[in-house]
Amino acid sequence: MRYDSITDVIGDTPLVRISPAVHGLRNIDLYAKLEMLNPFGSVKDRAAWSMTRPKLATAVERGDAIVELSSGNTAKALAVIAGMHGLPFKSVTNRMKVPEIKDLLLLLGAEIEELPGQSECLDPSNTDDPLTRIHRMLSEAESGYLHTDQYYSPLNLEAHLAGTGPEILRDLDGRAPDYIIACVGTAGSSTGVATVLRAANPGIEVVGLVADKSDFIPGIRNIDEVHEVGLFDPATYDSIETVTADHAIDGLLTLVRRCGLLAGPTGGGAYHGAVRHLRALDEGLTERRTAVFIVCDRVESYLSYIRKRRPELLNQPPRQNSVATLTEAELAEVTALDVDAARKWIAEDRPLVIDLRGPFAYAALRIEDSINIVDELFDELLYGGLPFGKKQPVLLACPVGEKSVRYAALLTRMGHPDVRSLAGGIIGWRDAGAPLVRD
Amino acid sequence: MRSSPLYLEPRLEPRLRSVLESADFLHTLVDALGSPLNVVLPEQIAANVARFRAVYQRHHLSGGIFFAHKANRSSALVRQLTVTEAGIDVASLGELQHALGAGFTPDRILATGPKNPEFRWLAARTGVTVGVDSRAELLELAVLVGKYGLPRVRVLLRLSGFEAPGVTVLSRPSRFGSPVGEVAGLLEAVERHRDAVELIGVAYHLDTVGVAEKAVALETCVRVMDECRRRGLRPQVIDIGGGFGVNYLADAGQWERYTSELTSAVLGRRPALTWQGHGYGLRAEAGTLRGALGLYPAHRPIAAEAYLDELLASPAPSLGRPLATLLLENLYDLHIEPGRALVDQCGVALAKVLEVRHTPGGDCLVRVEMNARDVSLEEHGVLMDPIVIPRGGGRPSGTDPVAVYLIGNLCLEADLITRRLVHLPALPSPGDLLAFANTAGYFMDFSADHALHQPIARKVAAYRENGSWRWRLDTQYWPDFATGEQQ
Numbered sequence: 001m002r003y004d005s006i007t008d009v010i011g012d013t014p015l016v017r018i019s020p021a022v023h024g025l026r027n028i029d030l031y032a033k034l035e036m037l038n039p040f041g042s043v044k045d046r047a048a049w050s051m052t053r054p055k056l057a058t059a060v061e062r063g064d065a066i067v068e069l070s071s072g073n074t075a076k077a078l079a080v081i082a083g084m085h086g087l088p089f090k091s092v093t094n095r096m097k098v099p100e101i102k103d104l105l106l107l108l109g110a111e112i113e114e115l116p117g118q119s120e121c122l123d124p125s126n127t128d129d130p131l132t133r134i135h136r137m138l139s140e141a142e143s144g145y146l147h148t149d150q151y152y153s154p155l156n157l158e159a160h161l162a163g164t165g166p167e168i169l170r171d172l173d174g175r176a177p178d179y180i181i182a183c184v185g186t187a188g189s190s191t192g193v194a195t196v197l198r199a200a201n202p203g204i205e206v207v208g209l210v211a212d213k214s215d216f217i218p219g220i221r222n223i224d225e226v227h228e229v230g231l232f233d234p235a236t237y238d239s240i241e242t243v244t245a246d247h248a249i250d251g252l253l254t255l256v257r258r259c260g261l262l263a264g265p266t267g268g269g270a271y272h273g274a275v276r277h278l279r280a281l282d283e284g285l286t287e288r289r290t291a292v293f294i295v296c297d298r299v300e301s302y303l304s305y306i307r308k309r310r311p312e313l314l315n316q317p318p319r320q321n322s323v324a325t326l327t328e329a330e331l332a333e334v335t336a337l338d339v340d341a342a343r344k345w346i347a348e349d350r351p352l353v354i355d356l357r358g359p360f361a362y363a364a365l366r367i368e369d370s371i372n373i374v375d376e377l378f379d380e381l382l383y384g385g386l387p388f389g390k391k392q393p394v395l396l397a398c399p400v401g402e403k404s405v406r407y408a409a410l411l412t413r414m415g416h417p418d419v420r421s422l423a424g425g426i427i428g429w430r431d432a433g434a435p436l437v438r439d
Numbered sequence: 440m441r442s443s444p445l446y447l448e449p450r451l452e453p454r455l456r457s458v459l460e461s462a463d464f465l466h467t468l469v470d471a472l473g474s475p476l477n478v479v480l481p482e483q484i485a486a487n488v489a490r491f492r493a494v495y496q497r498h499h500l501s502g503g504i505f506f507a508h509k510a511n512r513s514s515a516l517v518r519q520l521t522v523t524e525a526g527i528d529v530a531s532l533g534e535l536q537h538a539l540g541a542g543f544t545p546d547r548i549l550a551t552g553p554k555n556p557e558f559r560w561l562a563a564r565t566g567v568t569v570g571v572d573s574r575a576e577l578l579e580l581a582v583l584v585g586k587y588g589l590p591r592v593r594v595l596l597r598l599s600g601f602e603a604p605g606v607t608v609l610s611r612p613s614r615f616g617s618p619v620g621e622v623a624g625l626l627e628a629v630e631r632h633r634d635a636v637e638l639i640g641v642a643y644h645l646d647t648v649g650v651a652e653k654a655v656a657l658e659t660c661v662r663v664m665d666e667c668r669r670r671g672l673r674p675q676v677i678d679i680g681g682g683f684g685v686n687y688l689a690d691a692g693q694w695e696r697y698t699s700e701l702t703s704a705v706l707g708r709r710p711a712l713t714w715q716g717h718g719y720g721l722r723a724e725a726g727t728l729r730g731a732l733g734l735y736p737a738h739r740p741i742a743a744e745a746y747l748d749e750l751l752a753s754p755a756p757s758l759g760r761p762l763a764t765l766l767l768e769n770l771y772d773l774h775i776e777p778g779r780a781l782v783d784q785c786g787v788a789l790a791k792v793l794e795v796r797h798t799p800g801g802d803c804l805v806r807v808e809m810n811a812r813d814v815s816l817e818e819h820g821v822l823m824d825p826i827v828i829p830r831g832g833g834r835p836s837g838t839d840p841v842a843v844y845l846i847g848n849l850c851l852e853a854d855l856i857t858r859r860l861v862h863l864p865a866l867p868s869p870g871d872l873l874a875f876a877n878t879a880g881y882f883m884d885f886s887a888d889h890a891l892h893q894p895i896a897r898k899v900a901a902y903r904e905n906g907s908w909r910w911r912l913d914t915q916y917w918p919d920f921a922t923g924e925q926q
Binding site: 118213214229357364398438 | 499501603606607608609610611646647648649650651652661665668669681682684691695698699702706726727728729730731736758759760764765767768769770779
């Protein structure tokens with residue numbers, strides 16, 4: 001397949017059947033619409049291209065910056081499109097909650113502005129929230145911005161009315177499914193798809209999924225937040241159901257481990273919500289039915305999200321030479337020197353003094369002739385073995401003498417005969433009036 | 440068919456719960472001293488100091504915990520604080536006099552905020568540490584020291600206008616502090632006036648619940664401290680101000696349900712929950728919700744000392760190390776100035792029910808002997824139900840849940856103690872008390888005034904002695920009178 005531009009690759013995503021051996025539904029064929037296979041990685045590629053395409057020529061002529069309120073996939077797709085056309089892209093966001101996405105946006109050349117947190121000393125009479133101010137700025141004529149406005153733009157919806165919806169219909173041989181299940185973010189994809197499919201099959205049941213209020217699932221809004229979305233119309237959905245972050249990760253696990261679909265949490269949430277909803281109906285069915293859910297994006301950007309919520313899924317085997325495995329007895333064996341004894345030892349035997357603090361702190365003030373190996377780097381070094389000879393006596397120093405005891409115990413376990421710890425650390429050293437130097 | 444009540448029940452710890460269960464005690468107090476009446480619990484503030492200190496210990500950090508006095512004018516709380524390890528942050532001449540009079544020695548007092556010449560003079564004269572807002576203020580201090588031959592004044596430089604690396608973190612502009620971009624000029628002034636001021640550190644206070652903004656500010660302070668060291672100055676303190684927050688509500692589910700229903704009400708999908716359809720900042724435009732919810736996040740699972748813990752565990756935006764580690768390994772002390780969080784669970788505002796009335800429109804109004812300034816929950820956007828304490832210690836006369844508006848004692852349409860319908864388990868009767876729990880931080884006396892010659896609430900300090908509650912007028916409470924827990 002040959003294309004002139006990567007944007008021509010957007011859309012026409014596959015519809016893949018989920019094996020009944022995985023979902024366990026006897027009377028329902030469940031299909032996944034793989035929006036994650038769009039070129040920039042998500043369903044938002046369609047909306048981003050649809051919202052910018054008609055306005056690009058003017059924007060290029062005027063040198064406008066593209067701007068959007070997004071902390072995720074829309075920003076990613078817009079950053080790529082802006083870059084391709086030589087335009088700056090600015091993303092204004094409440095909080096970038098997924099660090100990988102933030103770094104990726106910076107890599108793509110996006111400018112990110114994070115809105116301030118809520119005021120602690122609240123002034124309820126001040127209704128001029130930061131978002132309102134930004135909207136006002138963007139809506140000024142000649143503002144120098146192309147504001148794509150994903151939560152309100154009919155072009156967002158149009159992408160799915162013209163693309164996603166008809167594609168599903170085509171791939172099911174013109175027969176609309178009986179159920180469609182989608183997570184609600186901007187409501188663009190769910191509304192667009194539901195509108196097309198409902199026209200073909202008025203009896204279709206549309207399930208919108210929102211995040212539990214106490215939870216955060218990237219790309220899904222909670223039941224209150226959906227009301228802030230201009231494209232959201234409750235009449236689109238036959239029911240609105242809630243999924244939690246745990247549900248989304250459970251669904252994601254099934255998709256990545258058993259279905260070969262490397263889906264992110266939104267896709268996982270949609271799968272979980274779909275199976276949960278359909279299982280209740282399955283037993284009562286007497287004829288075959290078809291259901292479709294939407295897989296919005298890929299898993300790779302969410303590893304830190306998963307690590308935070310389900311660390312056991314990313315468990316590493318315990319490392320050798322790790323301070324985490326030390327026993328109380330090993331710690332008790334360590335020779336800890338108070339400041340006077342340490343100064344005497346330094347003068348007499350000239351041990352290697354290793355300062356385990358960060359380089360910034362080391363550069364600011366340190367014990368003379370000490371060297372700096374920051375604790376996290378020291379960890380890595382010890383994983384491989386002793387980074388100095390056993391004949392070399394060593395004095396370890398950290399802020400308060402807590403970490404240095406642990407590393408001294410570890411080095412002793414690794415066979416070093418003369419490692420000591422500075423009791424009370426650099427703070428104790430300072431408080432005792434011992435000299436600290438800087439360049 | 441009634442919809443089930445939308446309660447927002449306050450979070451009560453044992454000490455506050457115990458005093459609220461002492462109905463006779465509270466009724467006797469209000470009978471004697473009038474309504475409204477504020478009750479503070481000095482013993483609780485000592486417990487709150489200990490919770491913050493435990494976070495310091497977990498991170499091996501040193502430094503001072505300074506109560507932001509402006510949260511409550513009580514003498515009892517301040518006097519009780521003098522027998523803990525905490526210090527006090529004062530922001531006016533009156534607060535400084537009050538702290539000195541309560542027994543705080545100058546080494547435990549920080550004078551911050553905008554200052555008039557008298558406040559600055561007394562601060563310099565008594566030798567308290569001064570949070571300096573600008574270069575001009577630094578010069579004025581130096582003049583005072585020279586003119587009266589005072590000892591060197593210990594100063595903290597308050598900074599503002601922090602900028603983040605990588606991603607722009609927008610912050611509300613602050614009216615206070617010196618722009619961090621102009622710190623060189625400020626430090627030159629410190630050096631020039633070395634004989635008059637001793638730089639002990641730098642400070643910031645950001646009015647936000649956002650950890651990211653504070654992480655940027657704290658890291659910037661570490662860099663400024665390094666610049667100080669480079670110049671041969673030896674500051675040791677970074678003061679991160681307050682804003683640790685309080686978790687007001689007992690139940691996350693109630694808060695989430697309430698805010699969802701409020702959203703529905705604003706969109707017109709359920710009967711109104713507020714007086715005249717007030718939206719707390721939300722409004723409906725063509726079926727879509729616009730605006731921002733102007734409410735304090737009353738259910739905050741991470742608040743007070745837990746919020747400090749979270750901040751300290753966050754990585755420094757550019758140096759990468761956790762903020763606590765960064766402070767520790769650079770050998771800096773951490774000062775904090777909690778207000779609201781230190782008086783969490785420290786008091787209750789009481790009001791007597793005067794009248795229960797039903798309007799022709801079907802609303803139920805409960806009029807109390809107090810006005811909206813006496814318990815300024817609404818003014819601060821905190822939604823939290825009062826507790827009904829029936830007269831005579833019995834059960835309330837009503838038996839079914841009700842939804843009522845609480846109205847005050849001013850002849851003023853706007854004097855609504857709540858602009859929302861408050862759901863109560865039973866209709867109160869005249870003579871019952873409404874107890875607004877956990878109001879010691881900012882809601883008790885911050886806004887109260889004498890409009891219409893109505894009385895300002897008297898304040899009493901309640902404490903346990905021999906297993907029962909005792910009280911003194913706030914002005915009559917000194918720590919040594921009470922025996923028991925705080926000793």
